[in-house]
Amino acid sequence: MAKQFIKGNEAVVKGAILAGCQAYYGYPITPASEIAEAAAYYLPLLGRTFLQAESEIGAINMVYGAASAGIRVMTASSSPGISLKQEGISYAAGAELSCVVVDITRGGPGLGNIAPEQSDYNQMVKGGGHGNYKLIVLAPNCAQEMCDLTMHAFDLADRYRTPVVVMADGFVGQMMEPVEFPAPVVDLPPKPWATAGTPETYKNLITSIDLEPDDLERHINHLYAKYAEIEANEVRYEEYMVDDADLVCIGFGVVSRILQSGIERVRAEGKKVGLLRPITLWPFPEKRLARLADEGKKLLVMEMNKGMMVDDVRLAVQHRVPVGFYGRVGGNVPSGREVYDQIMLHLEAV
Amino acid sequence: MAETIFRKAKSFYDVYERKAGANKDVTHYCPGCGHGILHKLIAEAMDDFDLKEHTVLISPVGCSVFAYYYFDCGNIQAAHGRAPAVATGVKRTNPDSVVISYQGDGDLAGIGGNEILQAANRGERISVFFVNNAIYGMTGGQMAPTTLLGMRTTTSPHGRSIGNEGYPLHMCELISTLEAPVYVERVSLTDAKHIMQARRAVRKALKAQMEGKGFTFVEALSACPTNWKVPTREANRWIVEMMEPVFPIKVFKDEIETREVVPREKKTYTPHEIVETLDLPTGDETVSFVRPPNALKDPEIKVAGFGGQGVLLLGLALAQAGMRAGYHVTWLPSYGPEMRGGTANCHVRIAEGRIGSPLVHESDVLIAFNGPSLDKFASLVKPGGLILYDSSLIDRTIERTDVKALGLPFTELADKELGNGRASNFVAMGAFIVASRGVFDEHVVKSILPLVIKRKNLIELNERAVAAGMRIAREALGS
Numbered sequence: 001m002a003k004q005f006i007k008g009n010e011a012v013v014k015g016a017i018l019a020g021c022q023a024y025y026g027y028p029i030t031p032a033s034e035i036a037e038a039a040a041y042y043l044p045l046l047g048r049t050f051l052q053a054e055s056e057i058g059a060i061n062m063v064y065g066a067a068s069a070g071i072r073v074m075t076a077s078s079s080p081g082i083s084l085k086q087e088g089i090s091y092a093a094g095a096e097l098s099c100v101v102v103d104i105t106r107g108g109p110g111l112g113n114i115a116p117e118q119s120d121y122n123q124m125v126k127g128g129g130h131g132n133y134k135l136i137v138l139a140p141n142c143a144q145e146m147c148d149l150t151m152h153a154f155d156l157a158d159r160y161r162t163p164v165v166v167m168a169d170g171f172v173g174q175m176m177e178p179v180e181f182p183a184p185v186v187d188l189p190p191k192p193w194a195t196a197g198t199p200e201t202y203k204n205l206i207t208s209i210d211l212e213p214d215d216l217e218r219h220i221n222h223l224y225a226k227y228a229e230i231e232a233n234e235v236r237y238e239e240y241m242v243d244d245a246d247l248v249c250i251g252f253g254v255v256s257r258i259l260q261s262g263i264e265r266v267r268a269e270g271k272k273v274g275l276l277r278p279i280t281l282w283p284f285p286e287k288r289l290a291r292l293a294d295e296g297k298k299l300l301v302m303e304m305n306k307g308m309m310v311d312d313v314r315l316a317v318q319h320r321v322p323v324g325f326y327g328r329v330g331g332n333v334p335s336g337r338e339v340y341d342q343i344m345l346h347l348e349a350v
Numbered sequence: 351m352a353e354t355i356f357r358k359a360k361s362f363y364d365v366y367e368r369k370a371g372a373n374k375d376v377t378h379y380c381p382g383c384g385h386g387i388l389h390k391l392i393a394e395a396m397d398d399f400d401l402k403e404h405t406v407l408i409s410p411v412g413c414s415v416f417a418y419y420y421f422d423c424g425n426i427q428a429a430h431g432r433a434p435a436v437a438t439g440v441k442r443t444n445p446d447s448v449v450i451s452y453q454g455d456g457d458l459a460g461i462g463g464n465e466i467l468q469a470a471n472r473g474e475r476i477s478v479f480f481v482n483n484a485i486y487g488m489t490g491g492q493m494a495p496t497t498l499l500g501m502r503t504t505t506s507p508h509g510r511s512i513g514n515e516g517y518p519l520h521m522c523e524l525i526s527t528l529e530a531p532v533y534v535e536r537v538s539l540t541d542a543k544h545i546m547q548a549r550r551a552v553r554k555a556l557k558a559q560m561e562g563k564g565f566t567f568v569e570a571l572s573a574c575p576t577n578w579k580v581p582t583r584e585a586n587r588w589i590v591e592m593m594e595p596v597f598p599i600k601v602f603k604d605e606i607e608t609r610e611v612v613p614r615e616k617k618t619y620t621p622h623e624i625v626e627t628l629d630l631p632t633g634d635e636t637v638s639f640v641r642p643p644n645a646l647k648d649p650e651i652k653v654a655g656f657g658g659q660g661v662l663l664l665g666l667a668l669a670q671a672g673m674r675a676g677y678h679v680t681w682l683p684s685y686g687p688e689m690r691g692g693t694a695n696c697h698v699r700i701a702e703g704r705i706g707s708p709l710v711h712e713s714d715v716l717i718a719f720n721g722p723s724l725d726k727f728a729s730l731v732k733p734g735g736l737i738l739y740d741s742s743l744i745d746r747t748i749e750r751t752d753v754k755a756l757g758l759p760f761t762e763l764a765d766k767e768l769g770n771g772r773a774s775n776f777v778a779m780g781a782f783i784v785a786s787r788g789v790f791d792e793h794v795v796k797s798i799l800p801l802v803i804k805r806k807n808l809i810e811l812n813e814r815a816v817a818a819g820m821r822i823a824r825e826a827l828g829s
C-alpha cells in the first residue's frame with residue numbers, strides 16, 4: 001500500500017483502529033494530545049467509543065472496565081498523567097487485563113516541561129505502581145513503528161492478558177514520517193474470561209484481591225510464570241553494524257536515531273562502532289548484551305535521562321566490560337557533536 | 351447477616367465458594383450491618399427482572415469489596431473510589447448490560463468524589479447504590495466525608511469539627527443539582543417500612559437503567575454498629591435520630607417518566623470502510639522524478655519564522671514533496687509553549703537513504719522569515735550551506751562569507767504580485783527548488799499542494815507563488 005506522511009501520535013491511533021481497538025479513554029496532555037484528538041475524530045466515525053475522561057485516573061479505570069468487558073481498549077498520556085495512571089495499571093496487571101497504554105514522555109520531575117525526556121523508563125519498566133508485576137514496554141523510534149508496535153501491543157496484551165505499554169519520547173510522537181499502514185485486523189481472539197454482562201460471561205470475576213497469603217502468592221507466581229514466557233519469546237531489538245564493532249552504543253527511541261547518525265559519521269572515519277536498540281525495554285535484550293560482553297565489546301549507553309536503562313545494561317553484562325553512560329535531560333537532546341565526542345571518548349577509554 | 355438473607359435470592363450464589371475460610375453459607379458482614387440488607391434488595395430485584403445474566407456489579411474498596419462472594423452475576427472488583435469510571439467502561443462496551451456501581455461513603459464521597467460526580471454529570475446509564483454509614487467500616491472506623499458533626503471516630507477522636515474537617519458531605523443533594531441524572535433518592539435501611547421504600551428505590555433505579563433512561567443514584571443510610579460502637583439493637587435508632595436529620599430521606603429527583611431514550615444504532619464496518627474512514631492512501635502516489643546529479647544531496651533543512659507565516663506548513667510541504675519524489679523524509683516541529691511565544695520552526699530532512707536523527711542542529715539550508723530566526727539559526731548553518739531569507743521583512747546583511755545567502759522579497763512579492771502575503775511560504779518553496787538545484791521540481795510540489803493546502807481555492811494561488819519564487823531566484827542567481 002502507499003505510504004502516508006503522518007505524525008507518530010496519529011499513526012498510533014490509526015494503528016490502534018486497524019488492530020481492532022474499540023474504545024479510547026484519555027485526558028489531554030502535551031505532547032500526547034494528538035492521540036486523543038485523532039481518536040476523538042476517527043473512533044466515532046466507526047461506531048466506536050471515544051471519551052475524554054475527568055482525569056487520567058478516570059481514564060485508566062474506564063480502560064479497566066472496558067478491558068474487563070472484553071474489548072481491545074487503550075489510553076494515552078504523557079509522564080505526569082502516567083504517574084496518575086499507575087494505580088489503575090497495577091490493578092490491571094493484578095487482574096490480568098489486556099489493554100494498551102501509550103506514554104509520550106516529557107520532562108520531569110513534577111510539572112517539568114513538555115520537551116522530550118526518557119525519564120519514564122523506571123516508572124514503566126520497573127513498575128511505577130505497587131506490587132509484584134511487570135509491564136511489556138515497547139519503544140518505537142519512528143512513525144512507522146508507532147503504528148506497528150501499537151498494533152503489536154494489542155496482540156501481546158491479548159496473548160498474555162496483561163497491560164502493554166508503548167513508550168515514545170515527545171519527538172517520536174511529534175515527528176512526521178511516511179508510514180505504510182497494514183490492512184485492518186479481523187477475527188480477534190475470543191475472551192471467554194471477560195465480564196461483558198452477557199449470559200456467556202456472567203459467571204466470571206475480574207479482581208486483583210486475594211486475601212489469603214498463600215492464594216496471593218500462588219497468583220503472583222502465576223503472573224511470574226507468564227512473565228518468564230514473555231521473556232523467552234518476546235524480546236525485540238535492532239542492531240546496526242554491531243558485528244565488527246569495538247564499541248556498541250545502546251539507546252532507544254529518538255536517541256537511537258541520533259546514535260545512528262553519529263555512528264555513520266565515525267564509521268566514515270574508519271572507527272568500528274555499532275548500535276543496539278532495544279525495542280522491548282521489558283523484556284530486555286539482556287542475553288544479547290551478555291553475548292556482546294562475552295565478545296569483549298565496550299558499551300556506551302545514551303539516554304535522555306540521568307541513567308535508567310544503563311542499570312539494566314550493567315546488570316546484563318555483570319560488569320565484565322566497561323559500560324559508559326551519557327545523558328541529557330530537561331528536554332535537551334544530544335547533538336551530533338556530543339554524540340561524536342562521546343563515542344570517541346569511550347572508544348579510546350580502557 | 352444470615353437472618354436478612356434467610357430466603358436467599360436466586361441472584362445470590364447458593365454457597366459462597368469465593369469466600370475464604372470455612373463458613374461459606376454466611377456473609378462476612380457484621381450482625382446488624384446495612385450492606386447485607388441492601389445486597390438482598392438488589393439481588394431480589396435482579397431475580398424479579400431476570401437480570402443476573404446481564405448484570406455486571408462493580409464492587410468497591412470497603413467492607414463490600416467482597417460483594418462478588420455473593421452476587422451470581424458478572425463481577426468486577428475496582429480500585430478505591432473508581433467504580434463509576436470502571437462502570438463507564440463496562441456500560442459503554444455493552445450498552446445492553448446492566449451495570450451497578452456499589453460503593454461506600456469513603457469510596458464514593460471521599461477518594462472517588464470526582465469519579466462519581468463526573469459519571470453522574472455525563473449521565474452514564476448505570477445504577478449507583480451508595481451505602482452511607484458515616485464512617486470507614488473496613489479500615490476500622492475512621493472519619494468519612496459523611497461523618498456527622500461532633501461524631502467521634504478513630505481519626506476524629508475529639509469529634510468532627512466544622513473548623514477542622516468541615517461539614518458532612520451531602521451526595522444526593524449535590525448530584526441532584528446536575529442535569530443528567532434521572533433519578534436520585536435517599537433511603538434508610540432501618541425498619542420494615544423504610545426497607546420496603548428502599549426496595550422500591552432499588553427496583554426503580556434498575557428498571558430505569560434497563561429502559562436506557564440514564565444515571566440513577568440511590569443512597570442508603572446504613573448501620574455500622576461495629577464502628578459506631580453502638581449495640582446492634584440500637585443502631586437503627588441511631589440512624590433515625592442522628593443521621594436522618596442531617597441526611598433527609600426523600601426523592602431528590604425523578605425524571606424517569608419524562609426522560610427521552612436516545613436510540614442506539616449498532617453498525618459493523620467492513621475493512622474497506624475502515625480504511626476509507628481512516629483516510630488511508632490506497633494507490634501508489636509517487637510521481638516520476640529523477641534527481642539531477644548536481645542537486646543538493648541529503649539536505650538538512652531548518653525553516654523558521656513567526657507563527658502564522660506558514661513556517662510549519664512549508665516544512666510539511668518540503669517533506670511531502672521529498673516523499674513524493676521518492677526520498678526518505680522526516681519533519682519535526684517545535685511544539686508547545688515555544689510556539690505560543692510567537693515563533694515557530696521545524697526541522698526537515700530529505701535523504702536518499704534511511705534517516706538517522708530527525709533533528710537538525712546544524713543545517714545545510716536555513717529558510718528564515720523573520721529577523722530573530724535568522725539571528726538565532728544563521729550561525730548554525732554548515733559551511734557551504736544555503737540561507738534563504740525574506741528580504742521584505744529582514745533588514746540585515748549576512749556577515750558570514752562561508753555560506754550562500756540569498757535574500758528575496760517573499761512577502762512583498764506574494765503581496766503585490768499575487769495579492770496575498772500569506773503565500774510567501776510557497777514563494778520561498780519556489781526559491782528553494784532553484785537554489786537547491788532541483789532536489790525536486792515544481793511538478794512534484796504541485797502534486798502535493800492538495801495535501802497540505804486545506805482550502806481548495808488557495809491551491810492555484812500557491813502554485814503561482816511557487817512559480818514566482820522560482821523566477822526571482824533564477825533572476826537573483828543569474829541562472
Ligand SMILES: Cc1ncc(C[n+]2csc(CCOP(=O)(O)OP(=O)(O)O)c2C)c(N)n1
Pocket residue numbers: 411412413414430453454455456457458481483485486487488489494
Ligand atoms: C488507595 C487506597 N487508599 C486507602 C485504602 C484503605 N481503605 C480501604 S477501605 C477504606 C474506606 C472504606 O470506607 P467506606 O467506603 O465508607 O466503606 P465501608 O467499609 O464503610 O463500607 C479505606 C480508606 C485503600 N484500599 N486504597
Ligand code: SF4
Pocket residue numbers: 378379380382383384385413483487488573574575576577
Ligand atoms: S464494619 Fe461496619 S460496614 Fe463493615 S461489615 Fe461491619 S458493620 Fe458492616
